[in-house]
Amino acid sequence: MQMQPWFAEEEKKAICEYMDEGGFLTEFKRTEKFEQMIAEYTGAKHSIVVNNGTISLTLAAMAVGIEAGDEVIVPNYTMIATPNSVKMFDAVPVFVDVEPETLCLDIEKVKNAITAKTKAIMLVSANGRYPKSGIKAFEDLCKEKNIILIEDSAQSLGSFYPDGRHIGTAGLVGSFSFSAPKIISTGQGGALITNDDEVANKIRRLKDFGRSGGGNDIHDSIGFNFKFTELQACIGIEQMKKLQQRVVRKKEIFELYTKLLKDVKEVKFFEQDLSCTTPWFYDTTVENREELQKFLKENNIGTRVMYGPINKQVAYNVEGEHEVSNMIGQKGLWLPSTTQLTDDEIKYICSKIIEFYKGL
Incomplete structure (x- = not known):
């Protein structure tokens, strides 16, 4: 999930x-x-x-x-x-x-x-x-x-x-x-x-x-x-x-994700100052996003596409090109982010991400 x-x-x-x-x-x-x-x-x-x-x-x-x-x-x-x-x-x-x-x-x-x-x-x-x-x-x-x-x-x-x-x-x-x-x-x-x-x-x-x-x-x-x-x-x-213990755990999870995926060039994390800030979701940009999502889902791993550019939503439809927002709409992916994740579960998730990109 x-x-x-x-x-x-x-x-x-x-x-x-x-x-x-x-x-x-x-x-x-x-x-x-x-x-x-x-x-x-x-x-x-x-x-x-x-x-x-x-x-x-x-x-x-x-x-x-x-x-x-x-x-x-x-x-x-x-x-x-x-x-x-x-x-x-x-x-x-x-x-x-x-x-x-x-x-x-x-x-x-x-x-x-x-x-x-x-x-x-x-x-x-x-x-x-x-x-x-x-x-x-x-x-x-x-x-x-x-x-x-x-x-x-x-x-x-x-x-x-x-x-x-x-x-x-x-x-x-x-x-x-x-x-x-x-x-x-x-x-x-x-x-x-x-x-x-x-x-x-x-x-x-x-x-x-x-x-x-x-x-x-x-x-x-x-x-x-x-x-x-x-x-x-x-x-x-x-x-x-329970907030403070969750703050600590959220940071631990981020550190483990970034450590395990540091050599996967297709996955990039955003800057996160862990001395001050607490990640809510584990947000990334990834290559071959749809294929990665499909592979992870087949291995019982849930992900979620990040917010797309709002100006291009049908509800607004406002002219303009916003480079970063457009890029997130194409490559942004939230990895499993629930605070209950164990270290073993994170290791499994990362192993499957590594397996996917090695198979390309």
């Missing part, structure tokens, strides 16, 4: 204990505890959890003042949720190519894409990585151009910048996802972190019908229903307790 969530007895017990209390299931004390754990781990002042990681980006954009017609720069290599999150309220995603080393936004191409309508940059830390140009370059650019930096850190819980800040805390607001494949999961779910009191307050209102306070029906702003649940929080709390 290429990826699967990892739940165990602790999550089952936590849910059963909560159900025995006769709770209402909607977000309350356990959700607050889960939010606190995220805030403490990332070093953020505020953490607000919502029903999924796409809505978290939408709320982040709305809370910082992005409106219909505003342009938001997004990478052309990312999960389609990134541009969809602002398309939802008719803001305009502007696609920019990424660095070949990290798959994060190429800052020189970003500079060329800025117009009078640009309101924000949505920086995706691909697979927990930070841009080769450095996060400060993006912070300085946003300050110079008076535009907002939003961090789509969906794949980056457990990853840090070299200056010690957790990825997601450099922007005005950062977003995480807890969907099934992530390093921790609540099935679906997302979280926003920010050090800005006003932005945090806006997010809390936006996710809860615009209520002026919890449990009342006084609405002085427009809002929606994007709340979490206590059942998800029960799982999330137990998952957070």
Whole structure:
């Protein structure tokens, strides 16, 4: 299997204990505890959890003042949720190519894409990585151009910048996802972190019908229903307790993959600063991708094609050629990435990859 969530007895017990209390299931004390754990781990002042990681980006954009017609720069290599999150309220995603080393936004191409309508940059830390140009370059650019930096850190819980800040805390607001494949999961779910009191307050209102306070029906702003649940929080709390051990294991798996495949010239890994960042998937470019996938599937090994260039998706169909994004669409492959992989399983996977290329 290429990826699967990892739940165990602790999550089952936590849910059963909560159900025995006769709770209402909607977000309350356990959700607050889960939010606190995220805030403490990332070093953020505020953490607000919502029903999924796409809505978290939408709320982040709305809370910082992005409106219909505003342009938001997004990478052309990312999960389609990134541009969809602002398309939802008719803001305009502007696609920019990424660095070949990290798959994060190429800052020189970003500079060329800025117009009078640009309101924000949505920086995706691909697979927990930070841009080769450095996060400060993006912070300085946003300050110079008076535009907002939003961090789509969906794949980056457990990853840090070299200056010690957790990825997601450099922007005005950062977003995480807890969907099934992530390093921790609540099935679906997302979280926003920010050090800005006003932005945090806006997010809390936006996710809860615009209520002026919890449990009342006084609405002085427009809002929606994007709340979490206590059942998800029960799982999330137990998952957070396991996060650090998973961070360690994710890095061990990456090191073993790269060691075993270092002499296979047809397989290339992207730069990964393991002193700071934690790989989520094990992403590669490979030759003869479809044939390799077929061979591995025949040997009970699951893989997954990486995101293709978004501008060429039928949903968007935006003109432009983005060299790196196009290349990933042709050669990008995620190897088995589940945290439960044993060393013996990784050795088996790598032996089959080596066998395939030797047979060409």
